[in-house]
Amino acid sequence: MNGMGTLYVVATPIGNLGDITLRALETLKQVDAIAAEDTRHTVGLLRHFGISKPLIAVHEHNEQQSAEHLLNRLQAGNSIALVTDAGTPAVSDPGAVVVQAVREAGLIVVPVPGASAVITALSAAGIVQPGFWFEGFLPASGAQRRKRLEQLKLLAGTVVLYEAPHRIVECMADMQMVLDAVRQVTIARELTKTFETIHTCLLVDAVDWLQSDLNQQRGEFVVLIHPPVVxxxxxxxxxxxxxxxxxxxxxxxxxxxxxxxxxxxxxxxxxxxxxxxxxxxxxxxxx
The missing domain is CATH 1.10.10 (Arc Repressor Mutant, subunit A)
Structure with a gap:
């Protein structure tokens, strides 16, 4: 590996640590430092695989400042791996500002791909229609969320959302209000983890399903809104x-x-x- 002046964008497991790639492990072992969304979380990951590296915090509140610091280190000849808590940096997670700054400076950015919550959910949903739109997180405000759903309603393919546990019920209620009640939705929860759940139902039944078992409101969610085929x-x-x-x-x-x-x-x-x-x-x- 020639890591001089190179930023490695490294995907980490979304749950099951066994999903880390051999290339990701090799990269994390050989870089000079690791830029992490939450250094405490990344310490646990590294410790599990017997890796010890200097850590630099890069999160949504300091990303611009951190980008300048990382750029200086890269220009000085350091190789750095950029990771988030789960999945791929810069995809609904911090990292895009850093990647942009490094590329604009003319330095090399190398992606090291791995587990993806989006692809994992799609692969198990059985949606036969081609094409999908990855939206990520909807606005936290109810009014803004419903406004965005009105726009997404016009799309013909599958719409992929991320949602947090404390908003999943109200998000689903807004979807039921804005979209056709007979449209199907797949709720994928805790993917690759012990309590993984992948459930498909009509939107009209989604809120009741979530409220029938509080355990189904826990963890991180990928929500797939099926195309309005029928x-x-x-x-x-x-x-x-x-x-x-x-x-x-x-x-x-x-x-x-x-x-x-x-x-x-x-x-x-x-x-x-x-x-x-x-x-x-x-x-x-x-x-």
Whole structure:
């Protein structure tokens, strides 16, 4: 490794320490110093793998100042690894300011990839439609959050969000209010950890599911908002689809479609097509 004047952007495990890569370990062992979001957290990671290196704190409150300090060290010939508490620096975590400053100074930035909460959640959700939009964290303010959801509602693909445990219920309630209630959502919690949970349901049921077990409100969340496929395919309004979904939970498909036809007044063919699409989506759920 030629680390002179090089910044290594090193991904660390998002939970299970066994997910660290051999390349990441080799990099952390050979650099001159490690810039970390939380030095206390990183000390534990390094200690687990028998690594001892000088640590430099780089977090959201000092990132601009730290970028100048790291740049000086890199220009002096030091090699530095940049890490966050979990996952990849500069992706919904501190690091982008440092990377930008180093690149603008003409020095080399080397990515050392690893575990990703986004890709981990997508791989286990069974969403067959291609494409996704990574949003990261929504605004903490309810009004601003709902405003942003109104904009995201227009996207055709999967929308990927991060959310903190103390906001997950109110975030899901806002999603239920702004988006179609029959749109599917996958809630991925504590990925790669002991209490990992990957649950898919309709938005209309998401808040109840979270509130039925307080343990499901703990940990860090990745939320996948599925594409609104059914609505686009069959042109039914949310109310009719919700009735159909409820009937399908209790009755065989043909009987549910027949009863939904009587209740909603929609054509039987439209409802049957919608029922098949819903059943197809059900087969992809992860509980």
């Amino acid at each position: 609505q686009k395919q069959v042109g039914l309004e949310a109310g009719a689809l919700r009735i159909l979904q409820r009937l399908l939970q209790e009755l065989p498909l043909k009987q549910a479609v027949s009863l939904a036809t009587d209740i909603t007044g929609h054509k039987k063919n439209e409802l049957y097509e919608a029922a098949l699409a819903i059943k197809s989506g059900d087969s992809l759920k992860q509980d």
